[in-house]
Amino acid sequence: MAQKVSPARLVIALSVAAVLAVFLLYTSIAGGGNPSIAPSALQGRTGEVQLAGLVVGPVVGDAHAGGLRFGLEDIGGRSESRVVVRYTGSVPDLFKVGRHIVIDGQLRNGVFVAQPGSMITKCPSKYAPKQSGDSA
Amino acid sequence: MTVALLLAAALAVACVIVVGFPFLKEPDPETDVLDELDDDERRRLALLEARDRALSALKELEFDHRTGAITDYDYREQVGGLRREAAAALQALNRELGESGAEGPDGEGRPVGGRT
Amino acid sequence: MPELGRAALVVTLGLVVYALVAGAAAAYLGRRRLAQSAQNALIAAFFTTVIASLVLVSALLRHDFSFTYVARTTSEALPTGYTISAFWGGQEGSLLLWLLILTGFGAVAVRLNRRWARDLIVWVVPVFAAVATFFSFLVVAVASPFATQVAPPDGAGMTPSLQNPYMLAHPPLLYLGYVGLTVPFAFALAALLSGRLDERWLIATRRWTLFAWTALGIGQLLGAHWAYVEVGWGGYYAWDPVENAALMPWLAATAFLHSVMIQEKRGMLRVWNVLLVILAFSLSLFGTFLTRSGVVNSIHSFTQSSIGPWFLAFIGVTVAVSLGLVFWRLPQLRSPTKLESPISREAAFLYNNLLLLALCLAILWGVVYPMLSEAIRGEAAVLGRSYYDFFLRAFGLPLLLLMGIGPLIAWRRASLRSLATTFRWPTLVGLATGLVLLVLGAGSSVPGLVAYTFSAFVGTTIVMEFARGTRARKALGASSWPGAFSSLMARNRRRYGGYVVHASIVLLAIGVAGSSAFDSVAEAKLTQGESLAVGGYTLVYRSLDERQSANATEIRATLGVNRGGDDLGTLEAGKNAYTIEQQLSNEVGIRSDKLTGEDLFVIAEKINADGSVYFRVFVKPLVNLIWLAGLVFLLGSLITLWPDRREQRRLVARADEVGVPATR
Numbered sequence: 063m064a065q066k067v068s069p070a071r072l073v074i075a076l077s078v079a080a081v082l083a084v085f086l087l088y089t090s091i092a093g094g095g096n097p098s099i100a101p102s103a104l105q106g107r108t109g110e111v112q113l114a115g116l117v118v119g120p121v122v123g124d125a126h127a128g129g130l131r132f133g134l135e136d137i138g139g140r141s142e143s144r145v146v147v148r149y150t151g152s153v154p155d156l157f158k159v160g161r162h163i164v165i166d167g168q169l170r171n172g173v174f175v176a177q178p179g180s181m182i183t184k185c186p187s188k189y190a191p192k193q194s195g196d197s198a
Numbered sequence: 199m200t201v202a203l204l205l206a207a208a209l210a211v212a213c214v215i216v217v218g219f220p221f222l223k224e225p226d227p228e229t230d231v232l233d234e235l236d237d238d239e240r241r242r243l244a245l246l247e248a249r250d251r252a253l254s255a256l257k258e259l260e261f262d263h264r265t266g267a268i269t270d271y272d273y274r275e276q277v278g279g280l281r282r283e284a285a286a287a288l289q290a291l292n293r294e295l296g297e298s299g300a301e302g303p304d305g306e307g308r309p310v311g312g313r314t
Numbered sequence: 315m316p317e318l319g320r321a322a323l324v325v326t327l328g329l330v331v332y333a334l335v336a337g338a339a340a341a342y343l344g345r346r347r348l349a350q351s352a353q354n355a356l357i358a359a360f361f362t363t364v365i366a367s368l369v370l371v372s373a374l375l376r377h378d379f380s381f382t383y384v385a386r387t388t389s390e391a392l393p394t395g396y397t398i399s400a401f402w403g404g405q406e407g408s409l410l411l412w413l414l415i416l417t418g419f420g421a422v423a424v425r426l427n428r429r430w431a432r433d434l435i436v437w438v439v440p441v442f443a444a445v446a447t448f449f450s451f452l453v454v455a456v457a458s459p460f461a462t463q464v465a466p467p468d469g470a471g472m473t474p475s476l477q478n479p480y481m482l483a484h485p486p487l488l489y490l491g492y493v494g495l496t497v498p499f500a501f502a503l504a505a506l507l508s509g510r511l512d513e514r515w516l517i518a519t520r521r522w523t524l525f526a527w528t529a530l531g532i533g534q535l536l537g538a539h540w541a542y543v544e545v546g547w548g549g550y551y552a553w554d555p556v557e558n559a560a561l562m563p564w565l566a567a568t569a570f571l572h573s574v575m576i577q578e579k580r581g582m583l584r585v586w587n588v589l590l591v592i593l594a595f596s597l598s599l600f601g602t603f604l605t606r607s608g609v610v611n612s613i614h615s616f617t618q619s620s621i622g623p624w625f626l627a628f629i630g631v632t633v634a635v636s637l638g639l640v641f642w643r644l645p646q647l648r649s650p651t652k653l654e655s656p657i658s659r660e661a662a663f664l665y666n667n668l669l670l671l672a673l674c675l676a677i678l679w680g681v682v683y684p685m686l687s688e689a690i691r692g693e694a695a696v697l698g699r700s701y702y703d704f705f706l707r708a709f710g711l712p713l714l715l716l717m718g719i720g721p722l723i724a725w726r727r728a729s730l731r732s733l734a735t736t737f738r739w740p741t742l743v744g745l746a747t748g749l750v751l752l753v754l755g756a757g758s759s760v761p762g763l764v765a766y767t768f769s770a771f772v773g774t775t776i777v778m779e780f781a782r783g784t785r786a787r788k789a790l791g792a793s794s795w796p797g798a799f800s801s802l803m804a805r806n807r808r809r810y811g812g813y814v815v816h817a818s819i820v821l822l823a824i825g826v827a828g829s830s831a832f833d834s835v836a837e838a839k840l841t842q843g844e845s846l847a848v849g850g851y852t853l854v855y856r857s858l859d860e861r862q863s864a865n866a867t868e869i870r871a872t873l874g875v876n877r878g879g880d881d882l883g884t885l886e887a888g889k890n891a892y893t894i895e896q897q898l899s900n901e902v903g904i905r906s907d908k909l910t911g912e913d914l915f916v917i918a919e920k921i922n923a924d925g926s927v928y929f930r931v932f933v934k935p936l937v938n939l940i941w942l943a944g945l946v947f948l949l950g951s952l953i954t955l956w957p958d959r960r961e962q963r964r965l966v967a968r969a970d971e972v973g974v975p976a977t978r
Binding site for chain 3: 068069070071072073074077078081084085088092094095096097098099112124125126127152153155156166
């Protein structure tokens with residue numbers, strides 16, 4: 063039998079198309095993720111973003127009572143880029159001044175209000191990150 | 199430091215010997231050609247593989263049927279075709295071996311599933 | 315002594331470059347002695363790498379801080395076991411481990427196959443040597459473990475989070491997996507180069523692929539367990555790029571393990587299989603690159619060293635060369651056998667491949683998305699948990715279902731009538747389970763309920779397969795039921811070992827569904843005597859203690875656990891303060907219920923100066939099934955990997971029939 067496109071091949075092709083469709087539908091509806099930016103680029107941005115920066119003092123407050131407040135600067139940047147962060151939720155063990163962290167949240171009234179539990183710290187000497195947060 | 203360098207030198211020498219060994223062992227060989235399969239042997243191997251594939255497909259069908267994974271209906275549909283394929287593969291192999299004058303194969307698998 | 319190490323690595327580099335050049339020349343020109351010489355070089359490279367490794371291990375054990383690497387990753391007070399694990403704890407050492415395993419596997423693969431796959435081996439040698447050249451070059455010129463310095467009085471110590479038994483097992487297992495995938499890759503390229511495009515390369519590498527896949531799987535589960543009990547945020551997988559780095563090659567390898575069966579049985583999918591193994595290996599290299607280049611969170615920060623670009627270049631070259639070879643051999647790769655029906659085992663395996671690959675590529679997309687969006691739009695954008703969770707469900711759940719369907723469909727073509735008969739019972743059991751669970755309240759999470767229902771379906775099919783096989787064996791004359799069972803397993807290792815592995819995946823699915831879709835959490839700041847209730851448990855904060863260990867101060871809060879009026883004992887949770895490293899680590903308290911597989915998980919998030927503690931408590935149903943799944947997975951893989959004497963004899967007999975001389 064010399065059928066050009068057998069039914070089997072067609073079903074497989076349709077399955078591939080279906081998978082692709084699922085992918086495209088999701089990404090077009092759910093959007094392209096949160097921008098990941100440095101503190102210096104935060105000025106004027108209102109939406110949900112991910113900040114990647116260096117923790118600077120002073121660190122005050124309690125993340126489980128009223129919020130932990132600290133400053134975040136550009137890594138290797140100037141101190142004018144300093145942003146005040148208010149964080150609630152689990153604080154990773156490695157968190158301290160001088161650590162590189164990544165944190166999700168939104169700028170509100172001049173303060174970056176973080177998503178609870180979204181802080182991720184980068185382990186300095188090893189190449190794997192340590193984190194906390196609402197994960198499986 | 200010197201110990202380390204001496205060891206390193208010894209290591210390098212040992213490696214050169216290991217790498218050069220085939221040439222040292224046979225400085226003047228009869229033939230230096232890589233022992234590869236020629237076209238006849240390749241064809242025979244391909245036919246053997248086709249035969250084994252056909253026989254094992256039959257065996258698997260029998261097994262699936264006996265354990266009940268495949269219904270009588272599907273079994274009847276397929277067994278005829280598989281048996282024909284196996285027979286064709288065996289014939290092709292016999293023809294090939296008969297032509298080249300080599301010994302016939304000792305059919306190591308049987309079409310009816312003797313083993314589960 | 316560092317000079318010896320450095321020299322040994324330089325010799326290694328020389329040997330593998332020779333093996334590459336001489337091996338390629340020998341294979342192309344058909345020169346026997348040159349081919350043997352190249353083989354010897356590859357094997358010798360293993361021994362020189364062993365010497366370099368021994369130098370590093372001895373430096374670690376002697377606390378020789380004149381080695382920069384030793385000073386950076388260990389300290390005097392570090393327990394010996396962890397000192398050894400520092401071998402792979404840092405960049406340079408881990409690259410050396412890669413090279414060690416690579417040359418070791420190369421030596422073994424070449425030796426084992428030197429008779430019956432001779433025409434492949436001549437090309438396997440240069441391909442292996444090419445990969446080894448890259449890694450030797452890295453450890454010689456870019457990231458040497460043997461850099462020296464003026465020895466400081468003490469080393470910097472090891473990050474506390476790495477000071478646990480997992481560090482001894484998790485990285486080496488993952489490396490066995492990553493490197494192990496080089497073997498089928500090398501054989502695939504050798505098949506393309508030599509023109510020997512039949513199933514020979516698949517059969518030669520089947521056990522290697524299984525071994526690498528198993529190591530990668532167990533390594534990941536260990537990593538998940540590590541994250542769960544040591545890092546202790548309450549979860550075991552966070553879709554972090556470093557975690558995904560191991561998951562992607564594992565998914566590709568899973569697809570490969572299935573599609574090779576189609577090529578073995580029907581001679582189909584030759585192009586597909588070669589492409590899959592190239593993908594798996596490339597993802598393995600990419601994963602190795604991801605975990606060390608720091609490139610994934612943000613392209614500007616976190617870069618640890620300069621090896622990132624080297625890795626990317628090597629991956630690029632590997633992919634380009636491999637695809638070029640495939641394209642060159644495309645006409646010969648095409649097989650005449652066609653897919654006969656969309657309802658057949660071949661088709662089921664194809665759908666399986668499609669879903670596995672879709673999941674793998676979706677994860678890959680998520681991982682590279684920040685880099686791509688930064689390159690295109692000038693701003694990096696990250697995709698969060700919800701992205702990965704969606705695709706895990708969208709592709710993973712149908713995959714779970716398929717796992718129960720595939721093994722029971724006939725090859726070539728299955729009639730709908732037979733499908734109805736075969737799947738009657740599993741479908742009934744699945745639906746019944748789903749209904750019962752719905753009544754019991756599992757409707758709170760639809761994906762969770764679906765996972766449970768599908769698991770019941772698949773579980774039933776597996777039990778039925780074992781039962782039917784044993785019964786058939788008994789009918790053939792086996793002495794007893796256990797006897798029938800064991801002879802069934804012995805004679806059909808691949809099939810039933812595979813079923814055991816499928817069973818482990820079912821357990822994994824149930825465990826993941828239970829602990830992520832049906833868990834509970836509560837948090838509160840407690841002073842001594844106060845209590846917290848969650849998921850049926852009541853916890854009372856009793857006391858706070860401090861004690862000293864070898865290199866840390868341990869602070870522990872003790873809680874009394876109560877459930878439904880029963881006293882379940884106490885649980886401790888707290889923190890360790892490491893003296894030298896000046897770091898804190900989380901020490902969680904876990905109570906595992908033997909009967910239900912449920913975990914009570916306590917984190918002492920913040921210990922205040924006044925003795926009050928902020929606790930976060932999870933109840934995770936069925937989570938221990940995940941770890942049980944790991945054991946079952948290992949068992950299934952071992953059964954499938956076990957050497958089969960009959961199969962060996964048959965292969966040798968076949969070579970004899972063709973008239974291939976047995977020795978050389």
